[in-house]
Amino acid sequence: MHATSTQFKKVASQKLADPKLQATLANAKGRFVVARSDAVHDIDNFEEMREAAAQLRDHCLDNLDVYLEEWERKATAAGAIVHWAESAEQMNQLILDIARDNEVRKVIKSKSMLGEETGLNEYLENGGLEVRETDLGEYIVQQAKEHPSHIIAPATHKSKEDIAKLFAEKHDRPQLEDITELTHEAREILRPHFLDADMGISGANFLVAETGSTMIVTNEGNGRMTTTMPRVHVAITGIEKCIPTLEDLSLMLRVLTRSATGQPISNYLSVTTGPKRDGDTDGPEQFHVILVDVGRTRVLGSNLREALRCIRCGSCMNHCPVYQNVGGHAYGWVYPGPIGSVLTPAYVGVDKAIDLPNAATLCNQCGVACPVKIPLPDLMRKLREKQTELGLKSVWERAGLRTWTWVATRPVLYGLLTKVAVRFGKLAGGKDRLLHWLPFAGKEWTSERDLPAPSGKTFREIYAARARRDGEANVR
Amino acid sequence: MSARENILNRIRAANASHLKHGADGAQQVASRLNDHVRGPLPRMKWQRIARFKKCSIEAATTVDQVGSRTDVPAAVADYLAKNELPKTGVCWPELATLDWSGAGLEIEARPANADDKSGITGSFCGLAETGTLMLLSSENTAATTSLLPDTHIALVSASRIVRCMEDAWDLFRKEIGDLPRQVNFVSGASRTADIEMTLVYGAHGPFRVHVIIVDE
Known part of the structure; x- marks a missing residue:
């Protein structure tokens, strides 16, 4: 997918000024947070599980080559055909080749964020295939020719009125009003496609090395359809998704579903191992799995490595005050929110996403909500450092910080300047003791709000005065 | 390379x-x-069957309990009648010998197609922790039976309700060994909340799931 992350500031401002989007976001805001909180408090040792999950993911990454080889051995023994792809183009081409070899015309897809990364749908459509997304949210954004704005709730930016209008036009039926009716209309439209599609493409939440299985977590049942009905099934997955055993899978699922939708378990957990067996009445004749790098090994060797623990639950964006207000599209690539602010620069390029690691207050809501304890604020800070190292910050910002450093490393001068500044600040604050306007970079801040005026004394002055009053004993 | x-x-x-x-x-x-080292488990102080029932109901599954397999057709007929559902459907071959017609039902022992109204399955086991059914695909246990029909009715033996997924894997390794093409853990009816985060049942799979616990 083409990244438009360089436009973050512009798009975020538009999104903030869009009353319809704001109403939709306001509706979603908090719902995910409350659901997760309830689900987490429903068991008394969630923190213990979270810690175990984080350690497990690190162990997997530390031994990724061994687990992938073991997985491949087991998967092949069960009859799966395993492919490896280094680039997006390679993965897309592999799938198109499999489709052509099998005379595939129609493809049904269950949700895959990796497919979004590689622009798979467009590629296959350009190759002459009909491609249908079947997750309701993905189906909606595909019909609207948009991209998902959330990794587990792709159409969360759209109101039911938007969707009703879209369905009436695309389905050529009278416009509906009720959400249940809209959902069931999509069911009715998509059912025949499940039955006559030649190929199903799914992602994978996890690969289980012990058994050579791929597994997906769904609520709608479209994942089961996609992996069971067509004669060819292709699962695509990032190489980082591999975990050792079925016991490990059980642990990961406990933290994943609670963090994602707040469910103790999702409706359908499907563990797939190989194609249709002798005598089976259902299941695909061919089962292909494509293990995809597309930037993973680069991140593995970088100081953003912990981002590869990610199990794509969406909890970080649900808890992010920035995401909650600008929505997912402002981030400009596949993954929005805090994890997107790390993965977009990591996968697409630091210089292609300058604003993203800075579009955060580093409040660490994401860090504490992450089921695998990815230190997201730390990673964003590392990316900010990288931006400075590469000279990607604006001239003004760099000059400002250089001046600051020069002053701050000269204590006497610093003391003098801050004394002047706070006294001037107090004066400027006037009767209501608020600053309505600041110079330089402060201008943007005060354009929306006021800054309480300083009290007229610096911290160092107040501290010294207290030390004199209380005697040295009470002050370290 | x-x-x-x-x-x-x-x-x-x-x-x-x-x-x-x-x-x-x-x-x-x-x-x-x-x-097969286990991670931390929830503290499972509850009673297995009571927990299974409670969690099934929370997952919007309806639950019934009967004394023996011979009581199943009447229980199914009762459920279908109460919910004003058609008296036809398909079942897994292992359930073919039950006296469906005696209960006024037309149940065929074959894999489901898209027009079938009810799919009746057994289950490998149940998970008490989450009110979940564990279904294995195979020649005689088609995956489509629990997927294509509007209504999924599943039987689970009370003695085969285990505490958690880890226990289920142990049971599976002991009794079977190699994984079938697909293991499906089913916890209630198909659902979505993709439009304005409003929960709707019957997204692509069954609109409703009814579980019958068989004591003996």
Whole structure:
């Protein structure tokens, strides 16, 4: 997918000024947070599980080559055909080749964020295939020719009125009003496609090395359809998704579903191992799995490595005050929110996403909500450092910080300047003791709000005065 | 060099530079794979069957309990009548010998197609922790039976309701061994909340799931 992350500031401002989007976001805001909180408090040792999950993911990454080889051995023994792809183009081409070899015309897809990364749908459509997304949210954004704005709730930016209008036009039926009716209309439209599609493409939440299985977590049942009905099934997955055993899978699922939708378990957990067996009445004749790098090994060797623990639950964006207000599209690539602010620069390029690691207050809501304890604020800070190292910050910002450093490393001068500044600040604050306007970079801040005026004394002055009053004993 | 070799080499290079003490070593990884170590479990102080029922109901599954398999057709007929559902459907072959017609039902022992109204299945086991059914695909236990029809009715033996997924894997390894094409854990009816986060049942799979616990 083409990244438009360089436009973050512009798009975020538009999104903030869009009353319809704001109403939709306001509706979603908090719902995910409350659901997760309830689900987490429903068991008394969630923190213990979270810690175990984080350690497990690190162990997997530390031994990724061994687990992938073991997985491949087991998967092949069960009859799966395993492919490896280094680039997006390679993965897309592999799938198109499999489709052509099998005379595939129609493809049904269950949700895959990796497919979004590689622009798979467009590629296959350009190759002459009909491609249908079947997750309701993905189906909606595909019909609207948009991209998902959330990794587990792709159409969360759209109101039911938007969707009703879209369905009436695309389905050529009278416009509906009720959400249940809209959902069931999509069911009715998509059912025949499940039955006559030649190929199903799914992602994978996890690969289980012990058994050579791929597994997906769904609520709608479209994942089961996609992996069971067509004669060819292709699962695509990032190489980082591999975990050792079925016991490990059980642990990961406990933290994943609670963090994602707040469910103790999702409706359908499907563990797939190989194609249709002798005598089976259902299941695909061919089962292909494509293990995809597309930037993973680069991140593995970088100081953003912990981002590869990610199990794509969406909890970080649900808890992010920035995401909650600008929505997912402002981030400009596949993954929005805090994890997107790390993965977009990591996968697409630091210089292609300058604003993203800075579009955060580093409040660490994401860090504490992450089921695998990815230190997201730390990673964003590392990316900010990288931006400075590469000279990607604006001239003004760099000059400002250089001046600051020069002053701050000269204590006497610093003391003098801050004394002047706070006294001037107090004066400027006037009767209501608020600053309505600041110079330089402060201008943007005060354009929306006021800054309480300083009290007229610096911290160092107040501290010294207290030390004199209380005697040295009470002050370290 | 192939993509496979390139990727594996890059992983090894990245890990070699990252890990001061090297990776965990083949032996440690092998024992990790063989020992089936469990992660932290929820404290499971509840009674298995009561928990299974409670969680099933929370997942919007309806639950019934009967004394023996011979009571099943009447229980199914009762459920279908109460919900004003058609008296026809399909079932797994293992349930073909039950006296469906005696209960006024037309149930065929064959895989489901898209027009079938009800699909009646057994289950490998039930998970008390979450009110979940564990279904294995096979020649005689078609995956479509629990997927295509509007209504899914599942039987689970009371003695085969285990505490949690880890217990289910143990039971599976003891009784069967190699995984079938697909293991499906089903916890209630198909659902979505993709439009304005409003929960709707019957997204693509069954609109409703009814579980019958069989005591004997």
